[in-house]
Amino acid sequence: MNHFPIFLNTSGRRIVLSGGGDAALAKLRLLMKTTAHISVFAPHADDQIKAWADAGKLTLIPRPMAPGDAMCAALFYAADEDAAEDKRAAAIAHADGALVNIVDNLADSQFITPAIVDRDPVTVAIGTEGAAPVLARAIKADLEERLPTSLGTLARIGKAFRKAADALPFGRARRDFWRDYYFNAGPKAFAAGEDAIQPALDDLLADHLMRDTRKGHIAFVGAGPGDPELLTLKARKALDEADVVIYDRLISPEILELARREATMIDVGKEAFGPSTPQDTINALLVEHGATGAQVVRLKSGDATVFGRLDEELDAVTSAGIDWHIVPGITAASAAVASIGQSLTKRGRNASVRFLTGHDTKGFADHDWKALAAPGEVSAIYMGKKSARFIQGRLMMHGIDPDTPVTFIENASRADQQVLATTVAEMEPTLTQAGLGGPALTFIGLTPRAAQTALTDLPLQAQEAL
Known part of the structure; x- marks a missing residue:
């Protein structure tokens, strides 16, 4: 992020613009939504700018910029549509201490103006750091359709009511009240007329003041394999309401960004076989935060019920008398097998699939290797990368066909996913030589479809284009 987004208070401050043509008009239509004092320097101004000046909406000075013209200005826009004049005016404004934006010149601008969705006092700003203005406009159009025009009125009345709402305890109680107002009571009252909103607020506050303090709750949430688009709607809701998020190592940064700030x-x-937080510590953290009344999300990669030691955590919070619920997620095996164009079961090949772990609390995990080595069997092995040589040896000892396909899928569903296809006979040293550094699923008995194999050999940009 090269441009850090902020909302600048322009009330009563100066904004200076140099230019009088189409570029200046476009900027002024946005700037006049503020309560700033706007000064425009233009020897030849558009008739609309002159009309705004005559109406007292801005000050028009019919000459080029001169030193000192941008003194005490918060912002300056160079919109002369002439590179030499823009550069000259920007240098003056910069010397006068103003932040400078040169229209259509990202490299020499100190700030950029985002696309804006205006539901005053609610403002949504969309920026792409100049990389994709068409995309910013598309997002703006989408948000314009989604955000009702009533939102500004609700926010304006809610803002005036904030001191009264301070009677509620800080934190969860206040958030529940405002959520109820903006997404339930407020819109219903607005439908009856703007005059009905204030009485509805008073009634809503009285109702929330009478409510018992919300008890702590634990949501055990499956975060999926890493792609944030594979997160369920229920998981997104839990993250949005969480006071505390206790998360695993494999949770992607993109998903963590979805939690409340x-x-x-x-x-x-x-x-595995490395630094770890003891399970007893995790159990204690869940109980500690749940006991304070916090809404806690225990965020686990994949599906919370698959190799996540969920039962131990459920026992801990149940013993402490804390309520909980489970939000299923897409397990890594489902996402991984989809990425190679295969299914976990197939008529005539295998009527079952085994989900296995490559290691347990005692080391490499032992399984029914004879059954796993039978022809046509399919197994999905989690956390099996470090135990690959052990698995290979056990399968060979129990008579598996050495040419049985094996597929390793690293970082399933993520942008840096890698697929490695081999056989049982070549599992090692193939895996070690590949140097996969991320978490990987191991599929015994499955190989990528031919079309999918060709796709994974393409550069990422070409894959996205397809």
């Missing part, structure tokens, strides 16, 4: 984020990462 004010939420307390606690990393309890574990790594």
Whole structure:
């Protein structure tokens, strides 16, 4: 992020613009939504700019910029549509201490103006750092359709009511009240007429003041394999309401970004045969935060019910008398097998599939290797990368066909996903030589479809184009 987004208070401050043509008009239509004092320097101004000046909406000075013209200005826009004049005016404004924007010149601008969705006092700003203005406009158009025109009125009345709402305890109680207002009571009152909104607010506050303090709750949420688009709607809702998020090492940064900005984020990462947070510590954190009344999300990669030690955590919070619920997620095996164009079961090949772990609390995990080595069997092995040589040896000992296909899928569903196709006989040293660094699923008995194999050999940009 090269441009850090902020909302600048322009009330009563100066904004200076140099230019009088189409570029100046476009900027002024936006700037006049503010309560700033706007000064325009233009020897030849458009008739619309002159009309705005005659109406007292801005000050028009019919000459080019001169030193000192941008003194005390918060912002300056060079919109002369002439590179030399823009450069000259910008240098003056910069010397006068103003932040400078040169229209259509990102490299020499100190700030950029985003696309804006205006539901005053609610403002949504969309920026692409100049890389994709067409995309910013498309997002703006989408948001314009989604955000009702009533939103500004509700926010304006809600803003005036904030001091009264301070009677509610800080934190969860206040958030519940405002959520109820903006998404339930407020819109219903607006439909009856703007005059009905204030009485509805008074009634809503009285109702929330009478409510018991909300008890702590734990949501055990499956975050899926890493692609944020594979997160369920129920998981998104839980993250939006969480006071505390206790998350695993494999949760992608993109998913963590979806949590409330004010939420307390606690990393309890574990790594096979490496540094790990003890399970007892995780259990204690769940109980500690749940007991304070916090809404806690225990965020687990994949599906929370698959190799996630969920039962131990459920026992801990149940023993402490804390309520909980489980939000299923897409397990990594489902996402991984989809990426190679295969299915986990197939008529005439296998009527079942085994989900296995490559290691347990005692080391490499032992399984029914004879059954796994039978022809046509399909197994999805989680956390099996470090135990690959052990798995290979056990399968060979129990008579598996050495040419049985094996597929390793690293970082399933993510942008940096890699697919490695081999056979049982070549599992090692093929895996070691590939140097996969991320978490990987191992499929015994499955190989990528031919079309999918060709796709994974293409550069990422070409894959996205397809």
